[in-house]
Amino acid sequence: MAIDFSLTWEQKSLRKTAQEFSQDVLKPLVAKADAEPDPQKAFEMTKPAYVEAYKLGFAMGFLPEAYGGASVSNIDFQIVAEEICAVDPGFATTLLINGLALMPLVWFGSEEQKKKWVGEATSDPTGEYLAGWVVSEAPGAPGGTANFDHPGPHPIGIGVTAEYDKGKGEYVLNGTKYWPGNAGGWDLKGANVNTVIVRTDKKKGGKEGLSAMLVPRGTPGVRYKQPIDKLGHRLCQNNWIEFDNCRIPEENVFAAGNGDLVISKAFTWSGPVAGIAAVGVARAAYEYVLDWAKTYTAGGDKPIIYHQNVGYMLADVAMRIEACRYLSWKAAHYLDMYDSEGHALGAMAKVFAGEFLFEAVFKCMQVMGVNALDKVHPLEKYLREAIVFPLYDAGNKGMQMRKIWGVMADPDFNPRAFVDCEPIIFKKSMEGLGVVATVA
Ligand SMILES: Cc1cc2nc3c(=O)[nH]c(=O)nc-3n(C[C@H](O)[C@H](O)[C@H](O)COP(=O)(O)OP(=O)(O)OC[C@H]3O[C@@H](n4cnc5c(N)ncnc54)[C@H](O)[C@@H]3O)c2cc1C
Structure with a gap:
């Protein structure tokens, strides 16, 4: 009996802990922080909940036991993420970004780098440790992020440069990043460490010229x-960062010339977690409106659930939530089997669930009717949260779909690989599809 979707006793207990954290620690601060107009203040308001999450292992638990983490699987991380996202997906994103920043070091870093940087992240007695994931770039021409794997030289693709100063054994960073999460830290003086994707070779394209660099807090x-x-x-x-002759020692570099693979793999690891995050928000909207439909009569003599239109729409939302959850679990299971090499399936879970969420919230609002617009109800917040999913964590159109396409286009691609749980190793040749636009 290999296919078994039931949770183990340990997973149910993990879910209970995550539920209690979400309801008792996180929920009381969400409304005020969400309404705070200053985004930095809003972020700072989450710090007490973050410290509690760190203590529970939610902030760094996915890092390997060998370096002080708990080797939490992608599946178990999903169980936690669904509960947190049913309360607030923005807060859960802070936890996810720690993984986007530090998992690449686990996959591509040297033993010394892992011991130092992952060791520090997992052993902070204050529980405030933050890691930033710094890829995305400011809009402009050229600018943006989606075409990081474009074959053109600088300034096409990733624009922040890191020039090697051989005499000093240092890289000198210049340029602007826009959107990276956690990077500014609790006081806008920097996260404890930032993983920054930079252009180490201006003459080469995105598949050869990018590398990852660790920029610690306090770096001038x-x-x-x-x-x-x-x-x-x-x-x-989400940060706006300027590098102005920022010097980084060469021992802080990893994945030299393979920054593209770092981007592709990190946004694969996060894909199924983003998928389940969408499930968490959709579940919250659906359960709220189901309850409404069973009690609200809209001036009739019976609750609106007894109108076929309402029943069908809620049934539709419910069945798709289930489908999104199991695709996310499947992708997580596959990633756990192959050290997060599951680029197509990881992206599928993210795209499928993330795009459904917006529709789910819209349908829930239609069921509820005009009262869904009243801010005393949570639907307007769910709608604002939902629109983020197709756009963040590597935008669906510019990045995640291209990854699925790249894997499928490979001559050796086996379309039955996912159902048979066979490995598909991601290659550079799977990148770069669709980056050179055709102009009539
Ligand atoms: C809550 C949140 C958290 C985030 N956290 C981080 C983080 O921690 N670190 C980080 O670096 N970034 C982060 N981001 C940014 C995020 O990862 C974006 O997905 C990323 O910047 C890419 O956006 P984009 O695809 O819209 O890129 P853009 O380059 O701005 O592209 C814009 C659009 O152009 C189109 N397009 C461009 N090129 C192509 C193409 N080749 N083929 C097809 N269509 C194309 C697509 O429609 C695409 O959406 C975050 C964003 C949010 C909202």
């Missing part, structure tokens, strides 16, 4: 400006 030449004021996910921090 980095400025964290006022974070971005967003429509949704207001509890997490």
